[in-house]
Amino acid sequence: MAEPAIFFQEVNERQGAFHRRAFLMGGFAGAGLLALGGRLAYLQLFQTQRYEKLSASNQFNFKLMPPPRGLIIDRNGVVLASNRPNFRLLVSRDKDMDVPATLKTLAQFVPLDDKRQARLLRDIDNAPRRSRVEIFEDMSWEQFSAIHLRTPAMRGVSADMGEVRVYPHGGAFSHVIGYVAKVNKDDLTPTGPNSEPIMLNPGFRIGKQGIEKALDLDLRGRPGAQKVEVDANGREVRHDSEGDIAAVPGQEVQLTLDADVQMRALEVFGEESGAAVMIDCRNGDILCMLSAPSFDPNRFVRGLTGAEYRQLANYERKPLLDKCLSGTYPPGSTFKTMTALAALEAGVDPESRVMCGGGMQFGGRYFRCHKKEGHGPQNMRDAIKNSCDVYFYTVAHRIGPDRIAKVAREFGFGQTFDIGIPGQKKGIVPSTEWVRKNRKHDPKWHPGESLSYGIGQGMLTANCLQLAVMTARLANGRKALNPRLIRSVGGKELPSGAAAPDLPFSQEHINYVRAGMAAVTEAGGTAFRASQLGLGDILMAGKTGTAQVYSYKAGMPRGKGGPWRLRDHGLFVAFAPLDEPRYALAVIVQHGMGGSTAAAPRAREIMRVALLKDPEIRARVEKPLPVPEMPVDPEADELPEAPTPIEAMNTTAAAPAFGPGKLA
């Protein structure tokens, strides 16, 4: 059938007008459609990349994965801090989800009591929508697999495997290494590495103390990301493993500490409070830096309750305090070596004798010696060996405080060292200058104060590390060693402590003082019995110390007994082997009452472990047994066999009834 004609032969006015306008309308429609087409071309041909990107950013999310934290190892490679897998149970608030019912269901698999469920309910409601709240961690493999099997049926529930920090040696290293714990508000900074989004990830932990904090950025590494496809509700639809970005693990930190020595130190302290620091006197490496009592850092990783923390904080023996660095004590008699050296440098003749009658009167006060009967005439060596207070009162008075202060400072007192972790307290090295500046109500030095100074009491305080440094520098004899705690970070080694200037004292004088320390551990010395190492000819030299905590009142027990916090401190500094010093050690037993009774035996034990671990020392100790002498017959063709007991019997006695060949 032919198509009807659009154009007519006779057009009336209405029809004509209509045709014109309908044509226009068609034109408008066409123009409109072309405009739409043009806009489509713009969006789909010219702007397509921009929209593809927006579409992909809708579709894909990158889920941050915390990076594996770097290991911390000791000088021999023993792992001090590592990571272990941790199965976590997470719940995120999803729409149409009945959270209390879900928690009740989950309580069938993991222990969640009602109080805990209520608390978790609050946490989940307060969390931003779609963010995951950790409701249980450290699940066993059975619990993890039971839940993981059921997660497709349970809305908003997911179980994953994260990593958690573990400290295999528990309390031995807690002060040095510190611990990691959850990020809180104070850790976040507006800019810099602590402003990154990984900080908000529920599995991420940040270093809070010690090495974990000081080297946190090196140990942290860089987070990875999992590429997941999400729908408009933020629900994960699919995991695109090809788009994953691998995490960069944190760097390994090697410390100079020795795990065996440190653990032995913790062991020997037992219930006592105190510190032990051992330094290698050839290069300044710190082999042991222990503060007792200690705490288990693994519990901090999981998170302590308020009650648990208060218990630790309120304990009288202060387990949370690092006594090696932050605990300052009067060094007591261990300081006498400094006074002695200062005296030698000032020109005092070491052989000139001072009479000790049990005490001396000075300036209206009677200064006692620790031995009531007195030691009799003492030269410097005797004075060190017997720890005679009167000798040192005399000498200190003669040379004055400033000379003593100078020596003390050269040996590390009153300073902090760059060992990489914070928390060192400088202590006080008194002098006329110091008193003028810091004691405003009484800026003049009183002569009686020199006497206390000479025996290591008075205003003088030091921490255990400083005592160890003093001993190490004495033991080394030449160099003013710097202590080193961190050996390397990520393979890059830090400079040795032996790169230090020389001690500005005469070698002869230093040797004399060392000989005095050797006498302490000989028969008659104050630490003879306690410092027998039992390692043959390897000998330990040292100095005992007993520091008064408060001035003794008449009638009160004099520092030995009574309330714990009023008892004397026991100190002992030592180095070994005497002939070629390797290890220097300082032990403080807080309120332990006697340097020789409390500190020295402990020091001996710690020193033994260190010495026996050293292969050269071990070789010296383990000498082979002497071989029995055997006559050599030069004319024999064969070498004689070594005589055995049975054959020896055969040649000397008659053939026994049961000898060879006689059996019937």
Place this chain on the structure above:
Amino acid sequence: MTVSALTRPGERDRLIVKFGEIDWVFCLALFMIAGAGALMLFSVAGSSWEPWAAKHLLRFTLCFLMLVFLAMVDIRVWFAIAYPVYAIGLLLLVAVEAIGDVRLGAQRWLSLGPFSFQPSEIMKIGIVLALARFYHGLSADRAKLSWWLLIPAAMLGVPVLLVAHQPDLGTAMLIAMTGGAIIVLAGLSWRIILGGILAAAVAIPPFVLFVMHDYQRKRVLTFLNPESDPSGSGYHIMQSMIALGSGGLLGKGYGLGSQSQLNFLPEKQTDFIFATLAEEFGFVGCVSVLALYAGVIFMGIRAAYVSHSHFGRLAAAGVMATFTLYVLINGAMVMGLAPVVGVPMPMLSYGGTVMVTVMIGFGLVMSARVHRYSEITSGKGTLL
């Protein structure tokens, strides 16, 4: 059959002949559009016939049958029922004002027993019929400029205001523009046309600021700057443009459109179905579908052209005007060129009401074409 055979009296009234006069290419285009719609509905339902694709095709088939039936109905019947339909529509609009349901915050629905429907839909066809009938009886001069023009103004104005009061600004504007198109096509003076356009342009800003409801104003403002509220009212536009733009030249592939499959695109089966098509089939797919719509529009206008009766011309043209407006407004909305007004893409979107209205309208258009030689004389119930 020869042309002369068709001029034999009565010949044109034979059903078979009439059946053949229906524009089958037009119908083919409609089928293709509906098929494309079903294709997309299948995809966005996650490759499933339920809940949309199957119903869509069923509805279309039923509506098509209705279209054929209505096409067979003589144009003079349409002429006769023009005013009654308009009157019923008007009454129902008033009834909605008085006793209608409030659904989704708007009073648009009327319930009669188990059925609920929107009276404004009846008005869309009613206004076309009534205006076309009125102008059928009006001379060219009077249609151009005379006091008689107040009547069509009132015939258009009253329902428009009633609908706008529901409030359904989108439908009101649609009815107004359709009525306006008919009045212009009927021969309104050019001066008035230009004056009217100017007046409208001037009135729009104060209208937007003072007369519009808050949510309506928000839609306009968000349209002007969709990025200002990306998760609120700007969300629809942004997601739609992302879907469109990321389709590129050839699209992401059937069933692979992430915006729609992952539910980022809202109303993906209704108002924004075109964006879904764009994402999966790209520029090529879009242009093809737009070409189909263009074909439908032009074939519809041609049907209006060939009618010998003024009523037939105007009625058909009015229906095509409505249809064109649907297509252009939805297209602009999806592409970020117009604020979101809730206008679906006819025959592509899932939704019964619009499809029924449109197919009834097309029935009228086909009737105008089939009965193009029918004369509607003054004796048959004209106004004058």
